Amino acid sequence: MDPVNVPEYERRASERVDPAAWDYIQGGAADERTLRSNTEAFDAITLLPRVLVDVSCVETETRVLGRPVRFPVLAAPTGFQTLAHPEGELAVARATAALGTIMVLSTLSSYPLEAVAAAAAGPKWFQLYCYRDRSVTQRLVERAQEQGFHAICVTVDLPAVGHRERDLRSGFTLPPHALPRNFEGLVDTSAMSDPANPSVFAEHIGRLVDPSLTWEIIPWLRSVTHLPIVLKGILRPDDARHAADRGIDGIIVSNHGGRQLDGVPASIEALPPIVEAVRGQLDILLDGGIRRGTDVAKALALGARAVLVGRPVLWGLAVGGAKGVERVLDLLRAEFALAMTLLGCRNVAELNPGLLGTA
Numbered sequence: 631m632d633p634v635n636v637p638e639y640e641r642r643a644s645e646r647v648d649p650a651a652w653d654y655i656q657g658g659a660a661d662e663r664t665l666r667s668n669t670e671a672f673d674a675i676t677l678l679p680r681v682l683v684d685v686s687c688v689e690t691e692t693r694v695l696g697r698p699v700r701f702p703v704l705a706a707p708t709g710f711q712t713l714a715h716p717e718g719e720l721a722v723a724r725a726t727a728a729l730g731t732i733m734v735l736s737t738l739s740s741y742p743l744e745a746v747a748a749a750a751a752g753p754k755w756f757q758l759y760c761y762r763d764r765s766v767t768q769r770l771v772e773r774a775q776e777q778g779f780h781a782i783c784v785t786v787d788l789p790a791v792g793h794r795e796r797d798l799r800s801g802f803t804l805p806p807h808a809l810p811r812n813f814e815g816l817v818d819t820s821a822m823s824d825p826a827n828p829s830v831f832a833e834h835i836g837r838l839v840d841p842s843l844t845w846e847i848i849p850w851l852r853s854v855t856h857l858p859i860v861l862k863g864i865l866r867p868d869d870a871r872h873a874a875d876r877g878i879d880g881i882i883v884s885n886h887g888g889r890q891l892d893g894v895p896a897s898i899e900a901l902p903p904i905v906e907a908v909r910g911q912l913d914i915l916l917d918g919g920i921r922r923g924t925d926v927a928k929a930l931a932l933g934a935r936a937v938l939v940g941r942p943v944l945w946g947l948a949v950g951g952a953k954g955v956e957r958v959l960d961l962l963r964a965e966f967a968l969a970m971t972l973l974g975c976r977n978v979a980e981l982n983p984g985l986l987g988t989a
C-alpha cells in the first residue's frame with residue numbers, strides 16, 4: 631500500500647537510501663536545535679475554524695511572482711538528488727510539471743540544468759550559489775535564462791557550510807553518480823567524491839562560494855539577467871526591508887532546513903515580523919518543517935504566499951521516483967485543500983492570522 635502521509639514516506643525512504651546519504655539528507659547543523667524547532671513550531675500553532683461557511687467550492691490556486699500555481703507548495707532546491715533515486719532532478723521536474731507547481735533547481739544538481747529543462751516543460755527557478763569566480767556565476771545565470779527558467783533564486787545563508795556533524799561522523803562523500811553536473815568545463819568537482827577526503831564537500835563549497843558577497847550582488851545580477859530575483863535564507867525583518875528597497879521580487883524565509891546556523895529560530899517563527907516589515911511589497915515564501923497540509927495553511931495564514939518542501943520531495947523520490955514525488959506533493963495539496971475546507975476558507979486570500987491560536 632502507498633504511504634498515506636508524508637511522515638510515512640520518510641520512514642519508507644529511510645529503508646531505501648544508503649545510510650551515509652540518508653544522514654546527509656536528514657541532518658542539520660551542530661545540535662540540530664533549529665532542525666527540530668522547524669517542525670515543533672508548527673505543532674505549537676493551533677487552528678480555529680470558522681463554521682457555517684459555504685465551502686462547497688474551495689480553490690487552492692494562487693500566483694507566485696505573478697504566475698499561477700495549482701497549489702502553494704513548491705519543490706525546494708536540494709543538491710545531488712541522485713542520492714535518493716537515479717532519475718534525481720529529472721524525476722522532480724516531471725512530477726512538479728504534472729502537478730502544476732514550480733521546481734527550484736539547485737546549482738548543485740546531479741543533472742545539468744539543460745537536461746532538467748528538457749525533462750518536462752513545467753515552470754522552474756534556478757537556485758544560485760554565487761561563486762568567487764564571477765564568470766562561472768554569470769555563465770550559470772545565462773544558461774538558466776537561455777533554458778527558460780523563470781527566476782533566479784539566490785541563496786544568501788551559505789557564506790560557508792554549516793557544521794554538519796552527522797557527515798563528519800559518517801565520513802560522507804558524494805558517490806560519482808551524484809556529483810554536480812552544472813560545472814562541466816567550468817570547475818573541477820571530481821574531488822567531491824574522494825573517499826579518502828570526506829570533508830571535501832564543505833571544503834569545495836568553502837573554496838568556491840564567495841563569502842565576501844554583499845547587497846552589491848543585486849545590481850550585478852540585474853546587469854546579467856532580466857529574470858526576477860528571489861533571495862533565499864532571510865530571517866530578519868531589516869534584511870527583508872533591504873530586499874524590498876532594492877526591488878527584489880521575492881524572498882524565502884528559511885533557515886536552510888536547520889543545516890546552517892544552529893540556534894536560529896524556526897522559519898515559521900521568523901515569518902510574522904517579516905510580513906509586517908514588507909507587507910505587499912514582494913512575494914514572501916517560507917520553507918522548513920512543512921510536513922502536513924495544515925502546516926501549509928498555517929504559513930499562508932501568517933502571510934506567506936507559498937511554501938517549499940525540501941526533504942519530503944527527496945523521500946518521495948527515494949520511494950517511487952517521479953511517481954513518488956508526485957504522490958508526496960499531491961498528498962500535501964489534498965491535505966491543504968481539506969484544511970481550507972474545514973477552516974471555512976474558500977480561497978487562499980481568506981487564510982488569515984485570526985484562524986490561528988497557540989497550543
Ligand SMILES: Cc1cc2nc3c(=O)[nH]c(=O)nc-3n(C[C@H](O)[C@H](O)[C@H](O)COP(=O)(O)O)c2cc1C
Binds near residue numbers: 708919
Ligand atoms: C539534502 C538537502 C540538500 C539541500 N541543498 C540545497 C541547495 O543546494 N541549495 C539551497 O539553496 N538549499 C538547499 N537545501 C535547503 C532546502 O532548499 C530547504 O531550505 C530545506 O530543505 C527546507 O526544509 P525541509 O527539508 O524541512 O522542507 C538543501 C536541503 C537538504 C535537506
